[in-house]
Amino acid sequence: MIQIKTAHxxxxxRASGLITAGALKAVKAAVVPGVSTGELDAVAEDYIRSHGAVPNFLGYHGFTGTICASINEEIVHGIPNPERRLAAGDNISVDCGAILEGWHSDSAVTVTxxxxxxxxxxxxxxxxxxxWAGLSRAVAGGRLTDISHAVEESIRAHEHEYGIVDNYGGHGIGTEMHQDPHVLNYGRPGRGPKLVPGLVLxxxxxxxxxxxxxxxxEDGWTVVTKDGSRAAHFEHTVAITPEGPWVLTAEDGGVAGLAPFGVSPRT
Known part of the structure; x- marks a missing residue:
């Protein structure tokens, strides 16, 4: 069942999303050569808890971290480890989320x-x-795969043939971290559930x-590229509102990221 949220x-x-945004900002500032992914995990957990929320990844189906820390060929779900240290030139995807008053938020960024x-x-x-191309299509009146198609079209617009990871993708979010609908990063537009105010993805x-x-x-979590090539992962939580997309995990609500697509978000 797809959960539709009230304005309240x-x-x-949004309050939960701002905590997740702050946690990611703190982790990004701590990404330096020699830091361990366990230390980055502690930065995120300390930030989330000090702002009155709790990490939503920690304990999720037995996951042992506040963040997913995925390095280089690791795509998603890397487990933080106090013994694993970053080196210059590594790419690390940091995926993070918080629960505040029962409401979840989820965001990710990849940094070098x-x-x-x-x-x-x-x-x-x-x-x-x-x-951001996908977020720009999170508007009332559209269809779910309008978002998927926009993501794919943006990736395919480049001379280099980048790979789009199959089956993994976005999701609904609200009183649980993962809800319907599943949001693939490819597909034909105009299909799937209608995008209505109150849907959060x-x-x-x-x-x-x-x-x-x-x-x-073998750890049962970390997903890597089969050929060992590098991957990147970005994520934001967005609410569909009558006034436009509201990017709940972006400090500015999505103003800067959506501007190149001619979209003005609710802020």
Whole structure:
């Protein structure tokens, strides 16, 4: 069942989203050569708890971290480890979420440790832009796959043939972290549930430099590229409102990210 939120409930999710945004900002500031993913996990947990919320990843189906920390060829669901340290040139996807007064938020960002190579910089830019392309289509009156198609179209617009990870994608979110509907990062437009005010979605493209085929590691969580190529992952939680998309996990509500697409969000 798809959960439709009231205006008040979306306000509560915005408060949760701002805590997740702050936690990610704190983690990004702590990403330096030599830091462990366990230390980054502690930064996120401390921030979330100090702002009156609780981490929604911690304990989820037995997951042991506040963040998912996925490095280089790891796409999603990497487990934080106090023994695993970042090196200059690594890419790390940090996925994070919070629960405040029973309402969830979810967001992710990929950053490079130090200066990125031209190839990595392009990968991150393509992935992040595709997320904003999808968010720009989170408008009342459309269909769910309008978002999926916008993500795919943005990725396919480049000369390099980037891979779009199959089956993994975004999701509804509200009183649970994962709700219906599932939001793929590819597909024909004009299909699926109608986009209506009160629907809240997490949009999260996962893009690879090489083949998008995946393997799950023996830890039962970490998903990696089968060919060892690097991946990137970005995510925001967005509410569909009568006034336009409201990106609940962006500090500015989505103003800067949506501007290139000619979309003005609710703020």
């Amino acid at each position: 409930e979306i306000e509560l999710m 440790v130090g200066e990125p190579s031209a190839e990595d910089a392009a990968l991150l830019e393509v992935t992040e832009r595709s997320m 997490a949009i999260e493209p996962m893009v690879t430099i090489g083949d998008p085929a995946t393997v799950e590691l």
